[in-house]
Amino acid sequence: MNSEIAIDIRNLSLTFETGDSAVHALDNANLSVAKGEFVSFIGPSGCGKTTLLRVIADLETPSLGSITVNGMSAREARLNRHYGYVFQAPALYPWRTVEANVTLPLEIFGLPAAERRTRARTHLAMVNLAGFENKYPWQLSGGMQQRVSIARALSFEPELLLMDEPFGALDEISRDRLNEQLLKLWKKTGKTVVFVTHSIPEAVFLSTLIVVMSPRPGRIIDVIDCDLGDERTLDIRETPEFLKLAHRVREGLRAGHSYDD
Amino acid sequence: MPAIPTTTSARLAATGTMTPFAQVWSGVRRGALLPVATIAAIILAVWYLACLPMNRDLPQLAHVDGLVDRYRVAWSLERPLLPAPHQIATELFASTLGTPLLRETADGMVLNPRNLFTHAWVTVSATLTGFVIGLILGIALAIAIVHINALRMSLMPWIVASQTVPILAIAPIIIVALGSMGIVGLLPKAVISAYLSFFPVTIGMTKGFASPDAMLLDLMRTYSASPTEIFLKLRWPAAIPMLFSSLKVSISISLVGAIVGELPTGAQAGIGARLLSGSYYGQTVQIWSALTMAAIMASLLIAVIALAERLTLNAMGARP
Amino acid sequence: MSNAQTATAGNPVMRLVAALALGTAVAIAALLLAHRGAGGLLALAVIVAWAALWYANVLWSRSQSLPNMLASLAGKGVPLVFGLTLVFLWEVACVGLKVPSVLLPAPSLILHKLASSLPQLGADFVQTFVRAALPGWLIGSAAGFAAALACDRYDFLRRGLLPIGNFVSALPIIGIAPILVMWFGFDWQSKAAVVVVMTFFPMLVNAVVGLSAAGRIELDLMHSYGASWLQTLLALRLPAAMPFLFNALKINASLALIGAIVAEFFGTPTLGMGFRISTEVGRMSLDMVWATIVVAAVAGSTFFGVLVLIEKKVTFWHPSNRR
Numbered sequence: 085m086n087s088e089i090a091i092d093i094r095n096l097s098l099t100f101e102t103g104d105s106a107v108h109a110l111d112n113a114n115l116s117v118a119k120g121e122f123v124s125f126i127g128p129s130g131c132g133k134t135t136l137l138r139v140i141a142d143l144e145t146p147s148l149g150s151i152t153v154n155g156m157s158a159r160e161a162r163l164n165r166h167y168g169y170v171f172q173a174p175a176l177y178p179w180r181t182v183e184a185n186v187t188l189p190l191e192i193f194g195l196p197a198a199e200r201r202t203r204a205r206t207h208l209a210m211v212n213l214a215g216f217e218n219k220y221p222w223q224l225s226g227g228m229q230q231r232v233s234i235a236r237a238l239s240f241e242p243e244l245l246l247m248d249e250p251f252g253a254l255d256e257i258s259r260d261r262l263n264e265q266l267l268k269l270w271k272k273t274g275k276t277v278v279f280v281t282h283s284i285p286e287a288v289f290l291s292t293l294i295v296v297m298s299p300r301p302g303r304i305i306d307v308i309d310c311d312l313g314d315e316r317t318l319d320i321r322e323t324p325e326f327l328k329l330a331h332r333v334r335e336g337l338r339a340g341h342s343y344d345d
Numbered sequence: 346m347p348a349i350p351t352t353t354s355a356r357l358a359a360t361g362t363m364t365p366f367a368q369v370w371s372g373v374r375r376g377a378l379l380p381v382a383t384i385a386a387i388i389l390a391v392w393y394l395a396c397l398p399m400n401r402d403l404p405q406l407a408h409v410d411g412l413v414d415r416y417r418v419a420w421s422l423e424r425p426l427l428p429a430p431h432q433i434a435t436e437l438f439a440s441t442l443g444t445p446l447l448r449e450t451a452d453g454m455v456l457n458p459r460n461l462f463t464h465a466w467v468t469v470s471a472t473l474t475g476f477v478i479g480l481i482l483g484i485a486l487a488i489a490i491v492h493i494n495a496l497r498m499s500l501m502p503w504i505v506a507s508q509t510v511p512i513l514a515i516a517p518i519i520i521v522a523l524g525s526m527g528i529v530g531l532l533p534k535a536v537i538s539a540y541l542s543f544f545p546v547t548i549g550m551t552k553g554f555a556s557p558d559a560m561l562l563d564l565m566r567t568y569s570a571s572p573t574e575i576f577l578k579l580r581w582p583a584a585i586p587m588l589f590s591s592l593k594v595s596i597s598i599s600l601v602g603a604i605v606g607e608l609p610t611g612a613q614a615g616i617g618a619r620l621l622s623g624s625y626y627g628q629t630v631q632i633w634s635a636l637t638m639a640a641i642m643a644s645l646l647i648a649v650i651a652l653a654e655r656l657t658l659n660a661m662g663a664r665p
Numbered sequence: 666m667s668n669a670q671t672a673t674a675g676n677p678v679m680r681l682v683a684a685l686a687l688g689t690a691v692a693i694a695a696l697l698l699a700h701r702g703a704g705g706l707l708a709l710a711v712i713v714a715w716a717a718l719w720y721a722n723v724l725w726s727r728s729q730s731l732p733n734m735l736a737s738l739a740g741k742g743v744p745l746v747f748g749l750t751l752v753f754l755w756e757v758a759c760v761g762l763k764v765p766s767v768l769l770p771a772p773s774l775i776l777h778k779l780a781s782s783l784p785q786l787g788a789d790f791v792q793t794f795v796r797a798a799l800p801g802w803l804i805g806s807a808a809g810f811a812a813a814l815a816c817d818r819y820d821f822l823r824r825g826l827l828p829i830g831n832f833v834s835a836l837p838i839i840g841i842a843p844i845l846v847m848w849f850g851f852d853w854q855s856k857a858a859v860v861v862v863m864t865f866f867p868m869l870v871n872a873v874v875g876l877s878a879a880g881r882i883e884l885d886l887m888h889s890y891g892a893s894w895l896q897t898l899l900a901l902r903l904p905a906a907m908p909f910l911f912n913a914l915k916i917n918a919s920l921a922l923i924g925a926i927v928a929e930f931f932g933t934p935t936l937g938m939g940f941r942i943s944t945e946v947g948r949m950s951l952d953m954v955w956a957t958i959v960v961a962a963v964a965g966s967t968f969f970g971v972l973v974l975i976e977k978k979v980t981f982w983h984p985s986n987r988r
Contacts, residue, residue: 143885163891175882178982179904188900192890220982380825388829399848426847495719495726498739499747509969510962511923514939517930517946518954522768525949593835601837608930609943616840624843624931632843640836647835 089155090244090276091117091140096149098135098302108301109135113149115295115304119243122270122277124287125295126333127340132302133280133295134248140278141169141246154243165193167244168237172252174229176221176236182208183217186236193240207235210269227258234266238273245270245277251286260318263289267316284337285321288312288329296333298340306336392430396420399427428630436634437461458614465638467615468603471531472646475538476599480592482539483546490547491554491580492572504547512541513602517609524610534606534615541602542595549591553584585661589654596646604639616642677731681724685746688717692753699761707761711754718750770952779956785941786960793925793938794964796853801860802921806914808861809868816869817876817902818894827873834866842928851934859928864917868910875909876902908983911976918972922965 098110110132117123125133138144139151142158153161161167168189176185186204195203208214211231221229230250237245251259267290270277281287287294288310296306310329312320320326337343397419400406403426409418420429428436440461448457456463490497516537523533557579565575607617616639623632695710725743728736752772758764759771766774779786816823842859849855879902887897929939938957945953977986 141889143888162889165891167889169886169889171882171886173882175880175886177883177901177904179980189890192887192892192896192900222982222984380821380823381828382825384822384825384829495723495743498726498743499722500744502740502744503748506966509919509966511919511926511965513923514926514942514958514961517942518951518958521946521949521951525765525767597835597837601839604837604840605927605930609946620840620843621931624846627847629844629847636840636844639840643836644832 088119089116090119090121090153091115091278092152093136093140094150096136096139096146096151098132098139098144099147110139110146111301111303113302113304115307117276117278117293119276120274121293122291123279123293123295124291125278125280125297126282126284126287127297127302127305127337128282128299130299130302131297131340132299133297135302136297137246137248137278137280140244141167143169161244165189165240166242167246168240168242170230170233170237170245170247170250172249174221174226174233176229176232178221181218181220182213182224182232185221185232186239188236189240195240203239204235207239208232210238210272211235211265225258227254227262230254230262231265234269238269243275245275247277247279249280249282252282259286264318266290271314284330284333288326288333289316289318289321294329294333296336296340298337300341303340305340306332308332308336389430392427393420396425396427396429400425402426424627425629428633432630433633433637436630437637440631440634441638461619461634461638464615464619464635465642467531468534468600468607468617468639469642469646471534471603471606471615472538472596472599474531474535475602476542476596478535478539479542479595479599480546483543483591483595484550486543486547487550487554488576490551492576497551501551504544507544508548512544513537513605515540516602516605520606520609534603537606538599538602542599545591545594545598546588549587549594550584553587553591554580556587557583582661585657589650589657592650592654593647596650597643600639600643600646677724677727678735681721681731681735684717684721684724688714688721688750691717692750692757695757696753696760699757702761702763707757711757711761715750715754718746722746767949767951770955774952775955775959778952779959782953782956786956788936789938789941789957790960790964792853792936792940793856793929794922797856797928797937798860798921798925801857801925802864802917804857805861805864805921806868806917809865809913810872810910812865812869813872813876814898816873823873827870830866830869834870838863838866839924839927842924842931845928846932851932853937856925856928856937860921860924863920863924867916867920868913871909871913871916872906875906878902878909879905907980908976908985911972911980915969915972915976918968919965922961922968926961 093113093115096110096113097108100107100109113132113136125136127133135144139146140153140158142162151158154166156164176182177188180188183201183204186208187200190200190203205214205217208217211234213228213231213235216224216228216232221232224232234247234250237247251262254262263286279287279290291310294306294308294310295304296308297303298305308329312325312329397406397416400419400422403422403424405422406415406418409415419425421432422428425432440459444460445457446460446462447454448459456466458464486500490500519537519540520533523529523536554576561579561583562575565579570578604615604617604620606612607615608621612618612621616635619635620632623629623635691710691714695707695714698704698707698710701707722743725731725735725739725746728739731739755769756772759766759769760773764771770778812826816826839859841862842855845858845862846855849858883901883905884897887901892900926937926939926942929937930943934940938961941957942954945951945957980986
C-alpha cells in the first residue's frame with residue numbers, strides 16, 4: 085500500500101434543498117484514503133454513504149468543504165477518467181452485446197477499434213466471462229450482468245474503482261462468490277476501491293479500511309483499520325478477529341442511532 | 346429537483362394521456378406559466394409578422410408603400426390569405442355573441458343560421474349522439490369479447506387491423522347510402538361518429554376488462570364468484586382508467602367524424618359546412634373562426650370528460 | 666401415442682375439419698342458390714353455413730384440445746375464417762335480397778370493379794399516397810423529432826412548447842385543410858402540408874417522452890465518462906427512445922393516409938383517392954368507391970406492417986419484443 089493519498093475529504097457538507105425542507109445528507113465529513121486501500125462505507129439508508137461516493141465521483145457537488153481525488157478536484161478527476169463507477173444495478177444497454185457494453189467508455193474516450201476489442205476481451209476474461217462477448221444482457225443472470233458492469237468499469241484501467249452496493253440485488257450465494265472474485269481482482273490490479281454496502285460481513289471481509297456512518301444528519305462515526313491480512317478466504321468469517329471487527333462496526337452503528345426507529 | 350406532480354396530472358400520466366388543460370394546469374403549478382406564455386407570445390408575434398409576406402400578392406397592398414402602412418393594411422384585409430389573430434377574434438365574437446341566437450320564421454323561433462353557435466350545436470349534437478352510440482356498442486362488444494374466447498380470436502385481429510385503415514374514407518358512403526333511404530341530417534353524421542369512436546372504446550375496454558392481475562382473478566375463484574359477479578366487482582372497476590383514456594380519444598375522433606360527415610353532400614349547417622362554404626367563397630376569416638370554434642368545442646368536450654374522470658376516480662379512492 | 670389417446674385427440678380435429686368442410690360446401694351452394702333469388706331454402710343454407718363456420722371457430726379457439734400444429738395456426742386461422750364468413754354473408758345478402766348496388770354493392774361487384782379499374786386506381790394511389798401522404802409523413806415526423814431535440818436541449822422550450830403541443834394535438838386538425846388548399850393550391854402540395862401538420866405533434870410529444878426514457882443510472886454513467894451532450898444522445902438516449910419514436914411513426918402512418926384522403930374532400934384536381942371517393946359517391950357508383958377504399962385499406966395496412974417489421978429489427982432488445 086502506498087503512502088500517497090488517493091482521496092482527501094475535509095469538512096465536507098452537503099445539503100439538499102427540497103421544496104419545504106432541507107436534507108442534511110452529509111455533515112462535516114473528514115476522511116483520508118491512501119492509494120491501494122479497499123475502503124467500505126457502511127451504514128443504514130439515509131446515512132450519506134452513497135452521497136459521499138457520488139461526491140467523490142463528481143456526480144454531486146458539496147455545499148461546504150473540499151475534496152481532492154488523486155491530487156486534483158473531483159471534476160478534473162472525472163474529466164480525466166480517473167475512476168470507474170459501478171452502480172447498484174448493472175446499467176447495461178440492452179441493445180448492445182456484452183462486448184459492446186464493455187467498449188462503451190472506450191468508444192467515448194476515442195480509442196481505436198482494435199484496441200477496444202482487445203481490452204474488452206481481456207477484462208471480460210478477468211471477470212471470468214470469456215466466451216460471452218456476443219450475448220445480450222438479458223441472456224445473462226443478475227450476477228453475470230454485474231460482472232460485465234465491473235469489467236466495463238475496469239476496461240479503461242482507472243486508478244480508482246467506485247462501487248455503490250454492487251451486489252445488493254443478488255442472492256447470498258452469488259454474493260459470496262462475487263466477493264471472492266472482487267478481492268482477487270483487487271489484489272491483482274492494486275487499485276484503490278471505495279465500496280458502499282449495508283452488509284457488515286461484506287464490509288469486514290473485503291476492506292482494509294471501514295468507514296462507519298450514521299443518518300440524520302449523515303456523519304462519519306468511526307474509521308476502522310481492518311487488518312485481517314492479505315490472504316482472505318470466505319472461511320475467515322468465522323475467526324475471532326473477524327467477529328471482533330464486526331462487533332466494533334456494529335457498536336459504531338448503534339452509537340450512531342442506526343438501530344433506533 | 347422536480348416538484349411533486351399534482352393530482353390530476355399524476356393520474357392522467359399514469360393512464361397514459363394528458364388532457365390539454367391538465368397538462369397546461371400542471372405545467373402552471375410546476376412553474377411553466379412563464380415558458381408557456383413566452384412561447385405563446387412568440388407564436389402570436391410570428392403570426393402577426395407573417396401577415397404581410399403571406400398577403401403580399403393581394404391587390405389591396407399593390408399601391409401601399411412604407412412598412413408601417415403595409416402592415417396596417419395587411420392586418421385589416423377583407424379576404425386575407427392569412428388573417429391577423431384579432432381579425433379572427435373579432436369575427437368569432439361577431440358571429441356568436443354579436444348575432445341573435447334565435448330567429449323568427451314561419452315555423453316559429455329557430456336557431457339562427459347566421460350564428461356560429463347554431464353550426465357548433467349542429468355538429469356537437471351529431472358528435473355526442475354518435476359518441477354515446479359508439480360507447481355503448483364498444484363496451485357491449487368488449488364484454489362479449491372478454492367472455493367468449495372464440496369471439497376474441499375472431500374479432501380482435503380485425504379490430505386492431507382497422508386502426509391501420511383510413512376508416513374515415515367510408516364517411517361519404519354512409520351519407521349517400523343513408524341519404525338514398527331518405528335518412529338525412531343528424532343521423533348519418535352520428536353513424537359516422539359512432540363507428541369511428543367504436544374502435545378505440547372496444548380496444549381500450551377489452552384491454553381494461555382483461556387487465557386485472559391473475560392473483561385477483563384467482564381470489565374471485567376461491568369465492569366461487571359467478572362470471573357476472575367477477576365482471577361487476579373486479580373487471581369493470583379495473584377498467585375505469587382505461588375507459589376514460591379511450592373516451593378522450595373517442596370524443597375527438599367523433600368530432601372529426603361529424604365534421605367530415607358534413608362535407609360530401611355539402612351540408613347546409615355545421616362546422617364542416619362552414620369550413621366548406623368558407624373555402625368555396627374564399628371567406629378566409631370565416632374558415633379560421635369556424636376552425637377556432639371547432640378547437641373550442643374539442644377542448645370543452647375533453648375537459649368535460651376529464652372532469653368526469655376526476656370525480657369518478659376520486660369517488661373510487663384513487664391515489665391523489 | 667396409445668390408441669385411446671389418438672382416439673380422443675383425433676375427435677376435436679375431425680370435428681373441426683368436418684365443420685369447416687360442411688360450412689364451405691353449404692356456403693358455396695348458398696351462393697349459387699342466391700342468384701335465383703331469396704327463399705326459404707336459401708335462408709336455411711345461409712344459417713347452416715354460418716352455424717357450421719362459427720362452430721369451427723369455436724373449436725379452433727379451444728387450443729388445449731388440439732395438437733400443437735393446429736393450435737399455433739389458430740391465431741391466424743380463426744380471424745381468417747371469421748372474415749371470409751362475413752364476406753360470404755355480405756355477398757349472399759346482396760345477391761339474394763337483390764340489394765341495390767347504390768346502397769351496398771356485393772363483394773363480387775367490388776372485386777370486379779377493382780380488377781377492371783387498376784390503372785385508374787393506381788394513378789389515384791400515386792397521387793394520394795406516394796405524392797401526399799408519404800412525403801408529408803416523412804417531413805412531419807422529421808420536423809416533430811427536430812423540435813423534440815430542441816426541446817430536449819433547451820428546457821425552457823420544452824416547458825413552453827410541450828403543453829401547447831399537447832393542446833393542439835387534441836384539436837380536429839383536419840379542419841386546416843381548406844386553409845392549406847388556399848395557400849398551396851389544389852394539387853398534392855396542400856395535401857402533403859395537411860399531413861405534415863397532422864403528424865408533427867404526435868411525433869413531438871412521443872419523441873420528448875422517448876428522449877427522457879433513458880434511466881437515471883445510465884445517464885449518470887455517461888456523466889461519469891465526461892461524455893458530451895451529443896455523445897450521450899447518440900450512444901444512449903436515441904436507442905432508448907426508439908420504442909417511442911416507432912410508436913409515433915405508426916400513429917402517424919394512419920394519420921397520414923386519413924389526412925391525405927380527407928384533405929382531398931376539400932378540393933383537388935382530377936386525381937386522388939379522396940377525389941375518387943367524393944366524385945364517385947356523387948355519381949352513385951358505389952362499387953368504385955368501395956374499390957378505392959379496398960386500395961386504401963391495403964395501402965394502410967401494408968404501410969403499417971412494414972413499419973412493424975422495421976420496428977422489430979431496431980427494438981429487438983425491448984422486453985415486449987424478446988422471445
